Amino acid sequence: xxxxRKDLLIxxxxxAVAIVTPLFLSGRYVIGQLTLFFIxxxxxxxxNLVFGVAGIFSLAQLALFALGGYxxxxxxxxxxWNLWAALPIGGLAAVVLSLVIGLACLRLRxxxxxxxxxxxxxxxxxxxxxxxxxxxxxxxTCRNFTGGTRGFAKYGDFGFxxxxxxxxxxxxxxxxxxxxxxxxxxxxxxVIHSPLxxxxxxxxxxxxxxxSRGISRFKFQMLVFASSAFFTGLAGGVYxxxxxxxxxxxxxxxxxxxxxxxxxxxGLGQTWGPLLGAAALMLADEALKDYPDYRAMGVGAALxxxxxxxxxxxxxxxxxxxxxxxxxGSNLPKSLALRxxxxxxxxxxxx
Amino acid sequence: MNTATQILVSGLTLGAMYAISxxxxxxxxxxxxxxxxxxxxxxTLGGYFAYATVASLGFPPVIAVFITVALGALVGLVIYFxxxxxxxxxxxxxxxxxxxxxxxxxxxxNLMLKIFGAYPIxxxxxxxxxxxxxxxxxxxxxxxxxxxxxxxxxxxAAILTRxxxxxxxxxxxxxxxxxxxxxxxxxxxxxxxxxxxxxxSAASGMMLSTITTLSPTMGxxxxxxxxxxxxxxxxxxxAGALYAAFLLGVFEALVQFLFGVxxxxxxxxxxxxxxxxxxPYGVFGRRRVSRQ
Numbered sequence: 001x002x003x004x005r006k007d008l009l010i011x012x013x014x015x016a017v018a019i020v021t022p023l024f025l026s027g028r029y030v031i032g033q034l035t036l037f038f039i040x041x042x043x044x045x046x047x048n049l050v051f052g053v054a055g056i057f058s059l060a061q062l063a064l065f066a067l068g069g070y071x072x073x074x075x076x077x078x079x080x081w082n083l084w085a086a087l088p089i090g091g092l093a094a095v096v097l098s099l100v101i102g103l104a105c106l107r108l109r110x111x112x113x114x115x116x117x118x119x120x121x122x123x124x125x126x127x128x129x130x131x132x133x134x135x136x137x138x139x140x141t142c143r144n145f146t147g148g149t150r151g152f153a154k155y156g157d158f159g160f161x162x163x164x165x166x167x168x169x170x171x172x173x174x175x176x177x178x179x180x181x182x183x184x185x186x187x188x189x190x191v192i193h194s195p196l197x198x199x200x201x202x203x204x205x206x207x208x209x210x211x212s213r214g215i216s217r218f219k220f221q222m223l224v225f226a227s228s229a230f231f232t233g234l235a236g237g238v239y240x241x242x243x244x245x246x247x248x249x250x251x252x253x254x255x256x257x258x259x260x261x262x263x264x265x266x267g268l269g270q271t272w273g274p275l276l277g278a279a280a281l282m283l284a285d286e287a288l289k290d291y292p293d294y295r296a297m298g299v300g301a302a303l304x305x306x307x308x309x310x311x312x313x314x315x316x317x318x319x320x321x322x323x324x325x326x327x328x329g330s331n332l333p334k335s336l337a338l339r340x341x342x343x344x345x346x347x348x349x350x351x
Numbered sequence: 352m353n354t355a356t357q358i359l360v361s362g363l364t365l366g367a368m369y370a371i372s373x374x375x376x377x378x379x380x381x382x383x384x385x386x387x388x389x390x391x392x393x394x395t396l397g398g399y400f401a402y403a404t405v406a407s408l409g410f411p412p413v414i415a416v417f418i419t420v421a422l423g424a425l426v427g428l429v430i431y432f433x434x435x436x437x438x439x440x441x442x443x444x445x446x447x448x449x450x451x452x453x454x455x456x457x458x459x460x461n462l463m464l465k466i467f468g469a470y471p472i473x474x475x476x477x478x479x480x481x482x483x484x485x486x487x488x489x490x491x492x493x494x495x496x497x498x499x500x501x502x503x504x505x506x507x508a509a510i511l512t513r514x515x516x517x518x519x520x521x522x523x524x525x526x527x528x529x530x531x532x533x534x535x536x537x538x539x540x541x542x543x544x545x546x547x548x549x550x551x552s553a554a555s556g557m558m559l560s561t562i563t564t565l566s567p568t569m570g571x572x573x574x575x576x577x578x579x580x581x582x583x584x585x586x587x588x589x590a591g592a593l594y595a596a597f598l599l600g601v602f603e604a605l606v607q608f609l610f611g612v613x614x615x616x617x618x619x620x621x622x623x624x625x626x627x628x629x630x631p632y633g634v635f636g637r638r639r640v641s642r643q
Binding site: 111119122293301302308 | 380386434437438441442443445446447449450451453454455456457458460461462464465571575578579582612613616617620623624627
């Protein structure tokens with residue numbers, strides 16, 4: 001079985017589990033948390049493609065997510081669009097932003113990319129929260145174009161309440177977020193095992209040789225950055241339709257850190273790292289719910305510990321474990337493994 | 352005339368704030384190729400050290416300044432020995448160390464939040480009073496900061512160019528392997544750089560907090576501005592950072608006056624991106640520094 005098939009099979013199994021889970025769990029809180037898990041996991045799988053696979057040290061992932069959410073909400077509020085129609089526009093808006101960021105930053109080296117993208121998201125945050133100009137009046141209160149510090153509300157939702165009734169409206173959001181996550185994960189498996197993934201591996205292992213064979217880092221990075229931005233923007237749209245409020249809290253540094261920790265702890269560049277990391281962090285956050293003071297501190301400490309001791313994260317640890325469990329020689333190509341086997345047989349048969 | 356003086360005074364004060372936030376960042380980045388994302392937290396720590404030694408332990412301000420700087424140096428050493436040293440020579444150091452310092456910064460910031468609370472506190476170590484130029488009030492504190500930032504930069508530049516230790520630091524920053532082969536004790540040089548960086552950050556944070564007041568997140572914004580200044584000045588170019596800091600300070604004051612406070616940071620960012628396209632090795636960069 002090729003690695004791509006194996007990953008798709010694992011994905012299909014996980015998807016099946018996720019589809020039947022709501023049949024056994026009825027609690028609204030659990031369904032809600034799982035929906036949120038799907039949204040974060042979508043962002044982190046795409047960030048992992050950008051950061052772990054394509055080697056772009058972008059910290060603007062939340063800016064793309066927030067832009068998707070804001071575009072969806074603003075289309076609903078200002079133009080009375082149905083959010084289903086606004087959702088893909090949110091994805092496209094994120095693509096446009098990613099192209100702009102990419103053109104400005106991607107020719108630079110790692111640390112420069114990191115701090116320019118961080119500065120870009122900070123600028124976006126500051127422009128939103130310092131917006132005090134009146135754009136329209138709601139009764140006697142003045143509302144800002146970007147929502148200001150209050151954010152947006154009452155811009156509509158995905159209509160699950162009318163469609164499924166009050167009892168099952170949370171399930172609608174659950175399955176929508178799941179579909180987006182499934183699409184995003186399939187895309188990421190596709191990229192990792194495609195020639196694109198091979199090109200990035202080549203660029204990492206031997207940049208001079210890869211370049212001499214005509215592999216353009218800039219072109220491939222732009223391609224991955226822009227297409228992953230689409231799914232990130234979609235996740236933003238789902239978030240705004242699910243919460244029914246959209247504000248600048250989606251751009252907080254603490255959230256950026258939380259998602260960064262998911263990516264690092266799960267395993268940078270590993271196919272299943274983002275899902276494992278998102279699950280681990282959501283569970284840990286749940287466990288620390290009664291100690292809010294230590295949440296952020298724990299995230300920071302976990303980042304340092306993992307990057308120091310287990311830079312390949314949980315996913316790297318699991319695959320190392322599997323490699324150890326496999327019988328010796330099974331990692332070799334078939335012909336070599338066969339030869340090793342024959343050799344051992346011969347030596348056993350010897351005098 | 353009055354408006355111009357006002358813009359110039361507030362611009363120079365801002366510039367001095369940026370200059371002192373940039374020194375240690377520029378040093379660590381230039382010498383170790385290490386983007387220290389814990390810089391903001393180290394500034395914050397300096398501010399709180401000064402506050403705690405005066406307000407809680409009751410030391411006179413003059414002694415408190417020295418204690419603050421010493422504690423800052425200690426923090427730099429602790430960060431070096433506990434984290435950075437373990438990561439040197441590992442695969443993907445340049446990126447991993449950024450993630451690690453983000454983590455360290457978060458831990459420090461939240462420790463400060465836990466110990467001192469989220470409410471802004473006034474920094475007790477400061478020069479009260481001021482004088483007038485025309486009708487513009489100039490606080491003595493701003494003058495002290497401008498002078499101190501220039502002084503610190505000059506001292507650092509003197510250390511880097513005139514002393515044996517500075518020569519070793521520059522050698523390591525230019526080519527680590529070659530320096531090691533010539534018998535430069537690389538590990539020691541790294542430890543020295545982080546010691547200096549910690550001490551400078553503490554001093555900068557203390558001065559910074561006299562203007563911004565103390566809060567656990569006070570270092571974040573100056574850190575971002577310092578990044579931008581480093582990018583404009585060119586990698587590890589300390590003299591360039593000094594010019595860039597003051598120019599950007601005046602630029603920011605001008606934008607604030609003309610377009611409003613909220614457009615100051617976006618305008619700065621735009622300037623950086625243009626600068627990177629126009630001169631990818633930094634506006635004040637003499638030697639070619641690769642950013643690609």
